[in-house]
Amino acid sequence: MQTRRLKTDGLTQQILEAGTGPLVLLLHGFPELGLSWRAQVEALAAAGYHAVAPDMRGYGGTDKPGETADHTLLHLVGDMVDLVRALGESECVVVGHDWGAPVAWHCALLRPDMFRAVAGLSVPFQPRRPNGRPTETMAAMGRRAGLGDIYILRFQAADAHLAFDADPATALRKCFWSYDGATAPEHRATGLLPPGVSMLEAVPDHAALPPWLSPDHFADYVAAFTAGGFKGPLDWYRCLDRNWALTAFVQDARITVPALFLVGELDPVRRYAGAHEATLGDWLVDLRGRHVLTGAGHWLQQERPVEVNDYLLGFLRDL
Incomplete structure (x- = not known):
């Protein structure tokens, strides 16, 4: 390669x-x-x-x-x-x-x-x-579930990437762990966040690297996101309603x-x-x-x- x-x-x-x-x-x-x-x-x-x-x-x-x-x-x-x-x-x-x-x-x-x-x-x-903008549909889904917002709605905020940029290693570790199949069911993400709780705050601090992710492989991710930041990746989410209008x-x-x-x-x-x-x-x-x-x-x-x-x-x- x-x-x-x-x-x-x-x-x-x-x-x-x-x-x-x-x-x-x-x-x-x-x-x-x-x-x-x-x-x-x-x-x-x-x-x-x-x-x-x-x-x-x-x-x-x-x-x-x-x-x-x-x-x-x-x-x-x-x-x-x-x-x-x-x-x-x-x-x-x-x-x-x-x-x-x-x-x-x-x-x-x-x-x-x-x-x-x-x-x-x-x-x-x-x-x-x-039937309307995706973010409106997502907000309605969260209200029906009674468990808060789907995390994608939190990503719409212009400053949402700053929490990820502040500590890329912790942010990446929590993301990979909470969506992994080997993580205990009670800690696996649901996608829904209680009011006032961010995506990263919803994941326990004891989150560890998943079994498939070696320290060297993880270091490659951390280096790339430390250098490039998370604004661009979160901008994909911020274009959801724009995508709906354009398509x-x-x-x-x-x-x-x-x-x-x-x-x-x-x-x-x-x-x-x-x-x-x-x-x-x-x-x-x-x-x-x-x-x-x-x-x-x-x-x-x-x-x-x-x-x-x-x-x-x-x-x-x-x-």
């Missing part, structure tokens, strides 16, 4: 890559990096693919636009279109985890000519709904390319996005597989690299 930086039309992107052959893009989520896909880059390269995992816009070694409005889904899809072109290709398979999954789904939705197949991990495709033109559109979905049985995201798993077949016209990994949490490709690699390689072989 090697790391290099590529100048694309919109920005300079840092990528982790290995192998030669058909291109497969691997898109990370929050709070991760291209290195979150190391096990997949290695396995895909060994199987005859050119595996590329970029640091996404606002993360790691990739450029970090200062304006919140520069982090919409349309920017993120455009970044991947630019990256495919910069790599000298005209098509690829795109795979996304967490926030990378909505980007991957929309790559396939908006440019099926370039993104010939798509796999999403942890976050199912969520079609645009015509009216794809209302009711379906993804037509071959698709795969993987999710951890114990993934906390299923508490607030799980309903969309049941309707995947309505929106993914060529859904080739939908798999729940027993006992796994949110960090699917890092918690269960062997299983994820097997599913991805089987999906790719069948294309």
Whole structure:
């Protein structure tokens, strides 16, 4: 594997890559990096693919636009279109985890000519709904549950990233631990926060590194987020309502390319996005597989690299 930086039309992107052959893009989520896909880059390269995992816009070694409005889904899809072109290709398979999954789904939705197949991990495709802004829907969901706000609403505040920037190591450790499948159920995140309690305050201080996260691997995350900060990553969340406004033109559109979905049985995201798993077949016209990994949490490709690699390689072989 090697790391290099590529100048694309919109920005300079840092990528982790290995192998030669058909291109497969691997898109990370929050709070991760291209290195979150190391096990997949290695396995895909060994199987005859050119595996590329970029640091996404606002993360790691990739450029970090200062304006919140520069982090919409349309920017993120455009970044991947630019990256495919910069790599000298005209098509690829795109795979996304967490926030990378909505980007991957929309790559396939908006440019099926370039993104010939798509796999999403942890976050199912969520079609645009015509019933108002996403943050309004989330606020109503929290009120119905009677347990406070979903953490995404707290991220809308312009200063929400400052608590993460103040101690990146603690913030990352708490995020990884509270969404991991090995964490005790009473400490695993629900996504909902009591009034006046922040996401980081809701996680006990005794949070430890998950079993899959070595100190050296964790140090790479800490170094990247200490240098780059959390503003850009949280700006993705702050564009939720903007994304809704910008994507009216794809209302009711379906993804037509071959698709795969993987999710951890114990993934906390299923508490607030799980309903969309049941309707995947309505929106993914060529859904080739939908798999729940027993006992796994949110960090699917890092918690269960062997299983994820097997599913991805089987999906790719069948294309």
